[in-house]
Amino acid sequence: MRVHGEVSDDEVAAAAAAVAGDQVPLSPPPASAAQLRLVVGYALTKKKVKSFLQPKLLALARKKGIHFISIDETLPLSEQGPFDIILHKLTNKEWQQVLEDYREEHPEVTVLDPPNAIQHLHNRQSMLQEVADLNLSNGYGEVCTPRQLVIMKDPSSIPDAVAKAGLTLPLVAKPLVVDGTSKSHELSLAYVEASLPLLDPPLVLQEFVNHGGILFKVYIVGETIRVVRRFSLPDVNTYDLGNNDGIFRFPRVSCATNNAEDANVDPCIAELPPKPLLEKLGKELRRRLGLRLFNIDIIREHGRKDRYYVIDINYFPGYGKMPGYEHIFTDFLLSLVQCKYKRRLSGS
């Protein structure tokens, strides 16, 4: 962090060192946002830059002294910046290695988030493991994951594998790996056993859970949580099961254009999950996954007021569609600097 304005050179050096981790005496942090300059380097896809770095975010950030700078992946990271924070969502292996090396060389820079932690979310089996291990159940409800099975190859073996695992149809088939391509979001629904060999491994087969056609997108930004409603797949009934013998392929059903915030839906279905339950879930997953920027797709079993299923977790999701994201995000970035400063003061 570099500081300018009406502060002395000594204060500048001490505040900068406090964030950079240098061993010099500390002065108080910069008194006002006008004196602060926080440099955030970003390495994001073009699509993400467009959806995330909206003018309203950039304008508010600038007012608060936060500057976003594009990282050039073709140049060494150490020759760019210097950065206080790096935001990134690129999936290639080379980039992950570059960042890991950079983290070792520059522990003073906050990398959001560590590539090895993000890696857990690139596989639809490992992404839900922490939720399953958590066994969250309290007075506000129960959070589980749908029963699921991984199929690596040989589609003809699927009916047997499904029977052995005791999974109940219909099943949602999801590509095992989530790598940012649209193919990894091509999901399908299989209603009958005979259709299973038509699927294309490697995939995860997950029991479909009736949930009244509404999904909750729970956004996590550090300690802040926001929830929005999106439309989802409708419930499957016994008639559907007897009258669909193929594979029903479906596109991104719960994308931003399927906003259900103001929809006229049965209040029992639309009611948001209890805040304390989401707070506990968010806090535990933040710790267990080692991530600060992600979202959780949750559905509530239709007819079971307090049973929730986590079906998907996404790293650095579409924050641009989260109401008030510019305030939440800028406050979060500033809080990271405050945390570092406090840690230096307390010597921990």
Ligand SMILES: O=P(O)(O)O[C@H]1[C@H](O)[C@@H](OP(=O)(O)O)[C@H](OP(=O)(O)O)[C@@H](OP(=O)(O)O)[C@H]1O
């Ligand atoms: O896997 P699901 O549950 O679909 O979550 C997706 C991904 O996070 C997308 O990001 P990415 O493409 O980087 O994976 C994001 O798009 P953006 O790139 O627009 O942020 C979508 O935002 P919505 O369009 O708000 O749903 C979000 O819903």
Ligand SMILES: Nc1ncnc2c1ncn2[C@@H]1O[C@H](COP(=O)(O)OP(=O)(O)O)[C@@H](O)[C@H]1O
């Ligand atoms: N187990 C399930 N039961 C019911 N609906 C599901 C289930 N899994 C996924 N869906 C539906 O499919 C959509 C996409 O699935 P998801 O796992 O979130 O994949 P993606 O990463 O492509 O968003 C969800 O938003 C939801 O509408």
Ligand SMILES: [Mg+2]
């Ligand atoms: Mg999803």
Ligand SMILES: [Mg+2]
């Ligand atoms: Mg996803």
